[in-house]
């Protein structure tokens with residue numbers, strides 16, 4: 001666990017500069033903070049352009065996904081990583097809600113033939129934190145966390161791992177960075 005790719009990824013992605021750490025020396029991690037910023041940008045864009053909400057509560061998400069067949073992807077001239085984005089839908093107070101994370105899960109499933117996803121390295125959620133406490137755990141979070149339905153959904157899909165990096169960012173600045181296991185623990189779902 002302590003040497004897993006995702007854990008190294010999380011430690012590196014949390015840093016703003018090239019990490020001078022020994023255990024990272026054989027890989028080029030210098031661009032990882034840029035991946036983080038890129039994911040936040042993509043999620044923010046999805047929220048802004050595709051989010052639909054009767055009360056103007058827009059949420060976007062972006063997932064950085066690796067492929068089960070990286071060599072196949074390279075031979076096709078494609079990168080063995082892919083970024084999926086999603087945005088929320090909520091057309092009225094009594095209408096069904098679709099979360100940004102749900103759109104991402106649907107895309108990963110639909111695209112399995114063209115891009116056999118192996119794991120989600122990082123999942124970013126962009127939106128304003130809720131005024132009311134989390135419906136399940138009852139805690140108030142400084143950033144917008146995936147809701148209880150999404151936490152359950154994400155827990156069930158094999159591409160989501162305990163050490164998948166969760167990045168939550170809000171339009172007015174605050175950002176949190178944690179592992180998926182940590183997110184579940186915070187909300188009493190571990």
Ligand SMILES: [Zn+2]
Pocket residue numbers: 099100101146147148149150151
């Ligand atoms: Zn949700």
